[in-house]
Amino acid sequence: MWPDRRIQDLFGIPLPIVQAPMAGPNLAELAIGAMQAGALGSLPCAMLGVEQALAQCRQVREATAAPLNLNFFCHRPPEPDPAREAAWRDRLAGYYREYGLDPAMPLTPSVRAPFDEAYCELVEQVRPQVVSFHFGLPAAPLLERVRAAGARVISSATTVAEARWLEANGCDAIVAQGAEAGGHRGVFLYDGPLQDGVSTQLGLFALLPQVVDAVRVPVIAAGGIGDARGIVAAFALGAAAVQLGTAYLFCPEAKLSPMHRQALREARDDGTALTNLFTGRPARGIVNRLMRELGPMSPLAPEFPLAGGALAPLRAQAEAAGGADFTPLWSGQAARLGRDLSAYALTRSLAEESLAMLARAAG
Template sequence: MDADNAMWPDNRIQTLFGIDLPIVQAPMAGPTQAEMVIGAAQAGALGSLPCAMLSPQQVREQCASIRAVTDAPLNLNFFCHQPRAADPAREAAWRERLAGYYREYGLDPAMPVAPSARAPFDEPWCELLEELRPQVASFHFGLPEPRLLERVRASGARIVSSATTVDEARWLEQRGCDAIIAQGAEAGGHRGVFLREDITTQAGLFALLPRVVDAVRVPVIAAGGIFDARGIVAAFALGAAAAQIGTAYLFCPEAKLSPLHRQALHAGEGDDTAMTNVFTGRPARGIVNRLMREVGPMSDLAPAFPLAGGALAPLRAKAEAAGSDGFMSLWSGQARRAHALSARELTLTLARESLQLLSQRPR
């Protein structure tokens, strides 16, 4: 698609990242592994590997698998949350709230559970990034501390992070982001909020995007509810330089999903989702299921991220074995439609159809 670059309204992201298409395959922790990254990257998009649920050795192995097939630009994505102090009283209240479900599934409500862990970007992660030298390093929930961020920059990586408000976008630009992801409330998975925890005023993408574009000088990547070429073209019309696509890639065969999650995705088109904190302790958008209906979707009892997930793990395992998705985090955006395309085919189709629509617009 190199010859078509002149047809895109804005080429800054292609130039910045060294990619052919203004499309970023979203780093979705769990479903996204090397196969999906390879497919998107080979088509000309920015392939993104989420590191939040992987060990450093697993990241090395995934990167080796990717590099064995393609030398296309690669994005490594990390969480940057501030770990919270343990709150035994809140965790005990959470266990008590879940006790009835434990008994329903034949579990001891007092059984020990392994804590849920999500390591934020720290010294060891920074050393790994310096070793692997990705072309792009993206962050969720803010940015690393300044000394680590400078090391990321010195490695040669372009720095990107998500903003859910104009204030967050300005904060990210002031600290040296090369590009900013404007994450609308429609996006599936975790909100990138980091300056304040209140999500009641979170804007949808097409209300947020033009305001972020006006507030910063760096290129802006649109994310949230973009599922097809119409969404990509609309994002460009509002000033975006690229689109980040998440939920659409979950329908690709490369997505590592449980059968129950895949079945839930196919059962609707996005109007069955809500923002919830009951699975991890941070707000995230997913398909409404039993736990969200009966305990949430937002609950003051859920321990701070990521601790809420530990007590849910035995319930999820038991319910899933019984064929129920009632305690699973079924992440999904507000727009989805089933398809049978590979990650490579999806990327090329999105690009081709977007260019077709752009060519029809009056100049």
């Protein structure tokens, strides 16, 4: 009854729904609920060490043998830039003094590990059905080992050029990530400072049909999809599946702070922006004090993922006082469509409501 079964057949899943990998709030419990309902469950590994990721995989496999997606970043580690980091700390110094902190205090660097030999060995041990990447693809030798482990490979594209590059470099399917999506943009081919390129990023309904026309592999639609209406529309534009992230943040299995959960419940349609302040790469989140006062995009923010190091003491102080002034509140533009359902119930509801809508449209 689904218009396009290519993703279901490729991944071995009953439903053409992917629970988006969301580093931080997305651990085993969320993936398990989605998987048991028939979606492709995802575990993001960018903020997990190898042993932590392995423990999460074991927890999933104790609950279900359904297809699993392991997600990794594959950015280039940043080059040290002491002048830029000093300028960033200087820009934040007023906030440090406001909270009684020394602007020159020692900092713990913010770390996001790219896909490497150790993560590749994890894939070879776990042998997930799908491995997804953000910010392009890893080096060819590592990618060949992922494929040899039996995994289907997918990655995110924010432009037609990125989609063509991903297909040419061996992706089995492509996630077309519209600018509405929460969290980090998957940009990897932009020539220049990323903060200068966000204004040209396409929304999903403009991006999706162009990507579908440009590649032969099936396309997964992501960005601003929060209910059956978005799912049906994505299929009408040529998608073979959909990926939802923000919708799953409302699930009780999502590991969110009370402040983040409340911000999502109160989110406005115009209440998010793309920002590089928290990590150094453009990512969509709910506008808070830091974004309002510094502007969401700053050339001073150090390269990904270093920007977060200087914010960590401020975030800790503000959160201890019950505030989210310096906390990334990742969210897509369709948060107002969120429902307080379990991951299992949300997945089943999305599928049933979409099929009913497709049946009505077919007459």
